Amino acid sequence: MARRTRHMLSDYLTLRRRSSLPVWADIAWRVLFVLGLIGTAVAVHWFDRNGLQDSYDGDVSFLDVIYFTMISITTTGYGDIAPVTERARMFDALVVTPIRIFVVLIFVGTAYNFVLKRTWDNWRMKLIQGNLHDHIVIAGFGTSGKEAVQELIARGTNPEDIVVIDPYDEALAAAEQLGCAVINGDATRDVVLLDVKISRARSMIVSAGRDDTSILIVLTARHLAYHLPISVSVKAADNELLARQAGATTVINPVSFAGLLLAGSCEGAKISDYLSDLASATGRVKLVQREVEQDEVGMAMNDVVKDGLGVRIYRGNDVYGFWEPQVQKLEEKDVIVEIIPGNGAPAESDEEKAATS
Known part of the structure; x- marks a missing residue:
């Protein structure tokens, strides 16, 4: 397995939501924002062109203003056109310089988000995928999924041999803290299960929180890996048969199990205590x-x-x-x-x- 990477969560938390804009729209608004900043600088330089001096022909045309604005924002300038009045110099110092910083940050951030980060993430994903063999896939990292992972680790399973699928970043961050490989996605889709190399997995645990979703995940996994042992958690007793028909090897009903413990406690507190003891590696x-x-x-x-x-x-x-x-x-x-x-x-x-x- 690839070497485990632990991520320390920041104490500073913010409310966030994934952007609904498509990639092209995200890039477009960044370009428009940059053009707006440049247009503002061009307009001010044009209306205050008397504060500029052209050492080439002494005349500052509109093209000279565009040229001066662009080299001022993208470079430190060549000196052929320079601000000579205090107002022009202050505008360049207090307005053009911040615009230059914003433009550089926007271009660097865009390159990172859409080129460097995606390339890096794809490379890391290929590296992890190449080492995924005999692993355990966890579909759903809610309360039951988290307990299952913690119990697996307590029983001696290497966290690097566990892959967690969940659509929520908060759940994935918690799984990463335990040392698991994670992927943000919908486990009912073929492409997501193929990404986690479901055909090479040792077993799969499904705990999606909804019986219909869990059964659909079982169906999807079963047609991709007919040999795979699949354990699924369902809440309604009526859905246990459906889960088995979908291809689940083991069906767990946490409500029924809780009822067994409660009934056992009526016969004696030690019975339910022993049953709980059997279920835990600790x-x-x-x-x-x-x-x-x-x-x-x-x-x-x-x-x-x-x-x-x-x-x-x-x-x-x-x-x-x-x-x-x-x-x-x-x-x-x-x-x-x-x-x-x-x-x-x-x-x-x-x-x-x-x-x-």
């Missing part, structure tokens, strides 16, 4: 899954789970719990779900390690 325990290795085929699940507790296996579309006979003989491509110590678990002492060995 807890004392966490859930993980892995495929059965070749040398584990034919063995019992409890015999191959060394550092934790095996709770179930997935065999194709079937699910078997730890109490069922199918887990006593593992097969190829079985997926084991285990409970292992989390990041918040106390470290094992030397005596405990020796006793275990």
